[in-house]
Amino acid sequence: MSRRFENKVAIVTGAAAGIGRACMIRLASEGATVIGTDINRDKLDAAVAAAGPGAHGLICDSADPSAIEAMVAEVIARFGAIHVLINNAGIGPRQRLRLHEQPPEDWDRVMGVNVRGVYLMQRAIIPHMLAQGSGSIVNMASTGSFRATAMSSPYITSKGAVLMMTRAAAAEYARDNIRINAVCPGTTNTDILANSSAEMIEMLVARSPQGRLGQPEEVAALVAFLASDEAPHIHGGAYIIDGGRSAI
Numbered sequence: 001m002s003r004r005f006e007n008k009v010a011i012v013t014g015a016a017a018g019i020g021r022a023c024m025i026r027l028a029s030e031g032a033t034v035i036g037t038d039i040n041r042d043k044l045d046a047a048v049a050a051a052g053p054g055a056h057g058l059i060c061d062s063a064d065p066s067a068i069e070a071m072v073a074e075v076i077a078r079f080g081a082i083h084v085l086i087n088n089a090g091i092g093p094r095q096r097l098r099l100h101e102q103p104p105e106d107w108d109r110v111m112g113v114n115v116r117g118v119y120l121m122q123r124a125i126i127p128h129m130l131a132q133g134s135g136s137i138v139n140m141a142s143t144g145s146f147r148a149t150a151m152s153s154p155y156i157t158s159k160g161a162v163l164m165m166t167r168a169a170a171a172e173y174a175r176d177n178i179r180i181n182a183v184c185p186g187t188t189n190t191d192i193l194a195n196s197s198a199e200m201i202e203m204l205v206a207r208s209p210q211g212r213l214g215q216p217e218e219v220a221a222l223v224a225f226l227a228s229d230e231a232p233h234i235h236g237g238a239y240i241i242d243g244g245r246s247a248i
């Protein structure tokens, strides 16, 4: 394993499970000091333990601006800088419903984490990147940023917004040596699929050219490349990782 993140401090949101957990483990294995944030204390502790001595866990709700401010202040006080932000925390709606049936409170809950949370995290961290003259941000979008599926309109809407937020921010910070990209996974084998029926998963696998779901570690490998100094000219992009599903 290369050591692309030696002497770098990275924050990964939603690091207790799934893709975020895999990102924390990957960055730590490449030498980063990684601060994983989440709202699930038990799972976060287990993920930090799996990532090894370079990893630290902080409870932080991505939808809560004051929690984010406090978390960022603590990271700066303890580690001195933030070089990398992986804006990964994301949720789906509680129920699969058509648009007019979606309860407004569930709409707001999904937007609060998936869109406002991604904005709030950048709002708190970009000033530190501007002051140090560099930074790299990866926002977790989805193939749903490009292509709708039925019965999940808050999620699909939120991931379209993450893609355009990434592009807007990329236009604003390019001259400040802050790179911002989006990663767009297809269906990946994590707890986010807990509400999906076995038939639904079977159908997703059948539609995949590779005949399987993605693995969180495969997404983490792409995230690590984009966040690293190996990708200095990659900025404002949206990188699909879906085993060929979008190609057909």
Ligand SMILES: NC(=O)c1ccc[n+]([C@@H]2O[C@H](COP(=O)([O-])OP(=O)(O)OC[C@H]3O[C@@H](n4cnc5c(N)ncnc54)[C@H](O)[C@@H]3O)[C@@H](O)[C@H]2O)c1
Binding pocket: 013, 014, 015, 016, 017, 018, 019, 020, 037, 038, 039, 040, 043, 060, 061, 062, 063, 088, 089, 090, 091, 113, 140, 141, 142, 143, 184, 185, 186, 187, 188, 189, 190, 191, 192, 193
């Ligand atoms: N798994 C997929 O098929 C898939 C596909 C495309 C995009 N994504 C995106 O990847 C990201 C990670 O998804 P995953 O599949 O690993 O999900 P997951 O449910 O396995 O893990 C998400 C983590 O985020 C945490 N979290 C939830 N709300 C939070 C909040 N308010 N503040 C902080 N942490 C919070 C959860 O506790 C959990 O640990 C999400 O943005 C998701 O939309 C996933």
